[in-house]
Amino acid sequence: MxxxxxxxxxxxxxxxxxxxxxxxxxxxxxxxxxxxxxxxxxxxxxxxxxxxxxxxxxxxxxxxxxxxxxxxxxxxxxxxxxxxxxxxxxxxxxxxxxxxxxxxxxxxxxxxxxxxxxxxxxNPEIEVVNTIRKLMEVPGAVDVGDFVDGQVKYIGIRLDKNSPMAGIRLIDFPAEFGEERPLIAAIIRGNKVIVPRGGNKLEPGDLVYFVCETIKLEKTLKLFGKKIQPIQNALIIGGGRIGERLAKRLEQDNIKTKIIESDINRCHYLSEQMDKTVVLHGDGSDQKLFLEENAGQSDVVVSVTDDDETNILVSLLAKNLGVQNTITRIGKSSYSPLLATIGLEKVVNPRLSAVSSILQNVRKGKVLSDISIFGERGEFIEAIALETSDITNKPLKKISFPKGALLVCIIREGQIMIPAGDSSVKPGDRIIMFAVKHAVKKLEKLLTVKLDFF
The missing domain is CATH 3.40.50.720 (NAD(P)-binding Rossmann-like Domain)
Structure with missing residues (x-):
């Protein structure tokens, strides 16, 4: 190519x-x-x-x-x-x-x-706003995304020490949690991406990525000790293109919204563009302004200025005032590994959003979506199984999956199936896979042409 x-x-x-x-x-x-x-x-x-x-x-x-x-x-x-x-x-x-x-x-x-x-x-900014909105809907999540036109979600969530899943081997999940068990796609432990197998245990502090039907999300979150909390009011720091798009989206969803913007001319423009959003002129990192506007009472604070350092400072300030749900825009990749250590885990990156959008159009095979996670070290790939692919018409246990790749689930005629060794993928099935970076090329080959042809 x-x-x-x-x-x-x-x-x-x-x-x-x-x-x-x-x-x-x-x-x-x-x-x-x-x-x-x-x-x-x-x-x-x-x-x-x-x-x-x-x-x-x-x-x-x-x-x-x-x-x-x-x-x-x-x-x-x-x-x-x-x-x-x-x-x-x-x-x-x-x-x-x-x-x-x-x-x-x-x-x-x-x-x-x-x-x-x-x-x-x-348009990376549209993708970022979509991601922010999804993160708002699941306050306990670090990462959220959709597959199958929104019918299936992937969620990244930090495992608490009191979670009933802590210390349980994945092979024991069916006995422990029955049909409501989450489908674990990846485990981030420390700085390592683990593609899970049956013998793996979940440990407190792990960032766990799971996949579930959207209609079952609330029940699945309860297993993690989390619950969905509706957002009623939001504070946006930064009235640039992303802040403007987000405010208009929240207005449509009837969420009370305030924007703090430092440029007075931009404030005048935003005031003309908004219907219900309150536009305030000021420095979003000013603690006095935060206190005056009762920022600590906000359900969510989203910092999307063009300056990474300001966004980090604003989110830390909001956390200090008691805001549990903060979302931080970051442009520099070098900051990403450091943010979790200071308590900022909900991070959006326009560059990564653009890369994910591009990758799904570059991948071979009939790829519907391609989503990078954890600094692009892992990818979720949603695709249509092709007749010509080596992944179809044989039991999964007879398929040589690349090391570091996992078939997460199969969607056939609206039914979402957790694959087992005897399961087989049929042509036309939607499949969701996870792969670490080094396994993507081999997985791409597996999705396109039968290996017997090489």
């Missing part, structure tokens, strides 16, 4: 590194020499210092032999022009475009159907 990436910013850098680690042929184009130098020094890929929207540059890069073009610069217009030129030169190349401006939202579907034909539009 050959992939051209236009844009060497954070998203371009990280998706290039991810794809290069899977031995895909990657070329990155960017006119910023410093950004290009960073890639060439750290990644084993080809780089070109030029404009990715220039037709000659794209032709010289081999766009006619390219499977996928990813246009992910910080400039929406540059991304659109790159896709337009690619569509003219190489119509068969799959085109993915990153668009951040909300004014383009209503045109996403038209881009897919009309010229220039664009296969997928990616």
């Amino acid at each position: 050959k992939i051209i990436i236009v844009g060497a910013g954070e998203v371009g850098y990280n998706i290039a590194g991810r794809l290069a680690s899977e031995n895909k042929q990657v070329i990155v184009i960017d006119k910023n020499p410093d950004a290009v130098r960073r890639l060439s020094e750290n990644l084993d890929i080809q780089v070109i210092t030029a404009s990715g929207s220039n037709p000659k540059v794209l032709i010289d890069a081999g766009i006619n032999e390219t499977d996928i073009l990813l246009a992910v610069t910080d400039q929406d217009e540059t991304n659109l022009v790159a896709c337009l030129i690619t569509d003219l030169i190489s119509p068969t190349t799959k085109k993915l475009v990153r668009l951040r401006d909300a004014d383009f939202d209503s045109y996403h579907e038209r881009f897919k159907k009309e010229a220039p034909h664009i296969d997928t539009v990616i």
Whole structure:
């Protein structure tokens, strides 16, 4: 697979590194020499210092032999022009475009159907707002996401020492919890990702990822000693694009919302855009303002300014005032491993959201969603089982799954099944898998073509 990436910013850098680690042929184009130098020094890929929207540059890069073009610069217009030129030169190349401006939202579907034909539009900010909203719905969770059009959820939750699951081997879950038992997909212990087997025990302090039907979520959370608590009011720190989108979403859900924004001109703009949200001008990290606005009484405090340090400080301040549910936007990957140690576990990252959106469109086979967790060290992959795949029409115990990969569940005609050794996947089944980073390439091969063909 050959992939051209236009844009060497954070998203371009990280998706290039991810794809290069899977031995895909990657070329990155960017006119910023410093950004290009960073890639060439750290990644084993080809780089070109030029404009990715220039037709000659794209032709010289081999766009006619390219499977996928990813246009992910910080400039929406540059991304659109790159896709337009690619569509003219190489119509068969799959085109993915990153668009951040909300004014383009209503045109996403038209881009897919009309010229220039664009296969997928990616807006990380929409994905981040969706993630924040899901985290609000499950206050005890560190990570939340959907499969099967929302019928199935995955949840990451920290195991308390008083949990009835602590110390129980997974093989004993059916006897202990019956049909209501959660489907454990991954265990994060310390800095290690564990793909669970029957002999593994859950230990207090583990970050446990499980999968369950959405309608059974409340019962499953009780087994972890957690419960769903409806959100009635929210405080948002930062009135940028993410803060604005989130406030409008919360207004639709009839949640009382306040935004604190430091830019007075932005405050005036937000006041005109909002129907019920209260817009306040001030420094979100100002403890006096927090006390005046009774921030400690908020059901959730969401800090989404453009500054990571401010977001961390705000969340710590909210925690100190007694807010249990804080959500922190982080842009720098280097901060992620440190935040859990200071009590900030609900973290959203626009870059990771963009990477996950891109990966599901890059994966071979009929992949419906691809979600990275724990600093991209693990992936949930939801796919349709193909007739040509080696995973179909044989008992699972006879399939050589890559080490570090696990078939989490099978969905057939609306029925969600926990797989056992004698279970088999039928063509057309939806399947959800989990894999650590090094196992993804082999799992991808397993999903596409029968291994007998190699």
